[in-house]
Amino acid sequence: MTNLNVMRVVWPAFLAACLLELVVFAVVDPTALAWSDRPLGLSAQGVYTLAFFAFWAISAASCALTLLLLKTAAEVNGCPFKPQERPQGCPHPAGKA
Numbered sequence: 001m002t003n004l005n006v007m008r009v010v011w012p013a014f015l016a017a018c019l020l021e022l023v024v025f026a027v028v029d030p031t032a033l034a035w036s037d038r039p040l041g042l043s044a045q046g047v048y049t050l051a052f053f054a055f056w057a058i059s060a061a062s063c064a065l066t067l068l069l070l071k072t073a074a075e076v077n078g079c080p081f082k083p084q085e086r087p088q089g090c091p092h093p094a095g096k097a
Contacts, residue, residue, distance in 0.1 A: 008067055009063040013059035013060035013063045014056060014059075016055070016056075016062075017055035017059050018052075020055040020059070021048065021051060025048065025051070030042075030044040030047035031044050031047075
């Protein structure tokens with residue numbers, strides 16, 4: 001994955017995580033959260049931090065899937081070899097002979 005593609009995934013995911021953090025914690029009190037009827041044992045800041053990174057990871061996965069689905073058939077099925085190294089039956093890249 002190129003640096004540009006990394007930024008295409010990470011930046012929108014960061015913005016989505018920021019928005020999710022604002023929306024979720026406008027409604028949910030982080031100190032009232034529990035797991036299996038036990039308090040989480042984290043400070044409010046710890047819950048905010050973990051939730052932010054969870055939101056960011058989920059959003060990044062979604063953005064990466066979108067980037068993958070934007071690939072053309074030629075990009076997915078194209079031969080990764082140089083023309084002189086191309087094995088028999090390996091398709092030509094899009095628009096190149």
